[in-house]
Amino acid sequence: MTMTFINADEGLPHELVLTTQRPPYGTVGATPTVAGAAVPVLVAASATAARENVSSFVARASGTLYYVCSVTGHAAAGMFGVFQVVG
Ligand SMILES: [Cu+2]
Numbered sequence: 001m002t003m004t005f006i007n008a009d010e011g012l013p014h015e016l017v018l019t020t021q022r023p024p025y026g027t028v029g030a031t032p033t034v035a036g037a038a039v040p041v042l043v044a045a046s047a048t049a050a051r052e053n054v055s056s057f058v059a060r061a062s063g064t065l066y067y068v069c070s071v072t073g074h075a076a077a078g079m080f081g082v083f084q085v086v087g
Contacts, residue, residue, distance in 0.1 A: 001057055007042035008050040014074065015041045018057070018065045023080060029070025030080075034059070041071060059085040 007014045018037035019030040032038040036057035045051055059065075062085045069079040 001059060002054060003037065003039075003057070004052065004054050005039045005042065006050050006052045008045050010045045010047060012074075013041050013043050013071055014079070015039060015070045017068050017070050018083060019068055020063070020065060021068075023066065023075075025068060025075035025080060027073050027076050029072075029075040030066065030068040034065060037065075062086050 003016075005016045015029075016039040017030055017032035018034040020033045021030045034057055036055060039053045039055055042051040042053060065083040065085060067081050067083050068075045
């Protein structure tokens with residue numbers, strides 16, 4: 001799977017990890033548990049350019065993963081979602 005992560009937020013940096021760790025998350029976010037499915041912190045976008053990272057990983061089993069922003073405080077504030085692997 002190829003994942004494109006875009007930070008279009010001009011005010012804040014963001015990060016993305018995929019994890020099997022369920023919410024709730026503390027101030028430090030979550031630990032990545034899927035090899036290759038972590039995006040380093042993308043700095044805030046400029047007025048003219050979003051920040052982008054493309055990463056690839058192999059989902060080895062079906063199930064529920066969570067995508068989580070691990071910048072301090074972001075996951076605790078609700079910056080996460082669910083990712084279903086089927087097949
Ligand atoms: Cu964030």
